[in-house]
Amino acid sequence: MLRMDALRRGWAGLLVAAAMAAAGVTAAAPAAAADPGCVVAPEVGRDDRQAALGVFRDGTWYVRGSLTSGPADLCFVFGQAGDQPVFGDWDGDGLPTPGVFRASTGTWYLSNAPFAQSGADVVVQYGSPGDLAYMGDFDADGVTTVGVYRPGEQRFYLRNSNTSGIADGAFRFGQPGDQPAPDPQVNGLRVYRPSDAAFVGAYLTGPEPGTAYSWQFGNPGDVPLWGPWETGGTALGGWNAQAAPGVYRPSTGEWLLLTDRFAPPSLPTVTVLQFGNPGDVRIGFEPRCSGRGACGELGG
Numbered sequence: 001m002l003r004m005d006a007l008r009r010g011w012a013g014l015l016v017a018a019a020m021a022a023a024g025v026t027a028a029a030p031a032a033a034a035d036p037g038c039v040v041a042p043e044v045g046r047d048d049r050q051a052a053l054g055v056f057r058d059g060t061w062y063v064r065g066s067l068t069s070g071p072a073d074l075c076f077v078f079g080q081a082g083d084q085p086v087f088g089d090w091d092g093d094g095l096p097t098p099g100v101f102r103a104s105t106g107t108w109y110l111s112n113a114p115f116a117q118s119g120a121d122v123v124v125q126y127g128s129p130g131d132l133a134y135m136g137d138f139d140a141d142g143v144t145t146v147g148v149y150r151p152g153e154q155r156f157y158l159r160n161s162n163t164s165g166i167a168d169g170a171f172r173f174g175q176p177g178d179q180p181a182p183d184p185q186v187n188g189l190r191v192y193r194p195s196d197a198a199f200v201g202a203y204l205t206g207p208e209p210g211t212a213y214s215w216q217f218g219n220p221g222d223v224p225l226w227g228p229w230e231t232g233g234t235a236l237g238g239w240n241a242q243a244a245p246g247v248y249r250p251s252t253g254e255w256l257l258l259t260d261r262f263a264p265p266s267l268p269t270v271t272v273l274q275f276g277n278p279g280d281v282r283i284g285f286e287p288r289c290s291g292r293g294a295c296g297e298l299g300g
């Protein structure tokens, strides 16, 4: 659990350029052309928001609404090639929605609509070229906010609001080669260590937190994922799914997702499926109510 008094100790400031917009600025993220085969999001109904898998390809998001192999159920355009897709409840209304982090300019484009129909509702300047996106709910107030992992320093820089400014928290954690493994509700530090094929995490209790857990999952060479596929015995893709680890295995094109960590050992707990193309960026996708507040209606 993150506590503000703990966060105030030993923080290094992260200076960001002030030239760009702060929170509240409405601007469209530069968008790529839509894939002609894409069924655009406004045509799907409210019940279709149980999507669980997403891939990002050159500015187009492809979404599949079940934990099965197959094609995308819908897509939408938000961002451009090279952007890092992110996902979170940026306004705290209970509905997680898409965003992108453009490291080349240190700019975050955040949408508060389920499939980014409104474009970028918030533009935040935070981070530097080479940074990797690390969003989360670092102060556990129900609002997902921006952060980055700087691989060269093995250091996280975190904000508790979707605004430009210095870091509310800076923490050295991880080792060379680690990749950040964020999710919209994480309130700690978490990396994936490819050499060990393990998710390694820490709680935000000091300037250099120690490892709190190490969770082996996948094989060396896998790409970390974290998404809403942990069902705890409920139907796959159902509304009760919780965030859980997974990996994408480039050598086979497979997603391997921990779908029921509480199942008896005799039952399968890992779902293996194929979705997307080689080179796509995979992301856990959950455009639905998180349980904290009212659901937003799907706009057209």
Ligand SMILES: [Ca+2]
Pocket: 088, 089, 090, 091, 092, 093, 094, 095, 096, 097, 112
């Ligand atoms: Ca929201």
Ligand SMILES: [Ca+2]
Pocket: 136, 137, 138, 139, 140, 141, 142, 143, 144, 145, 160
């Ligand atoms: Ca928060």
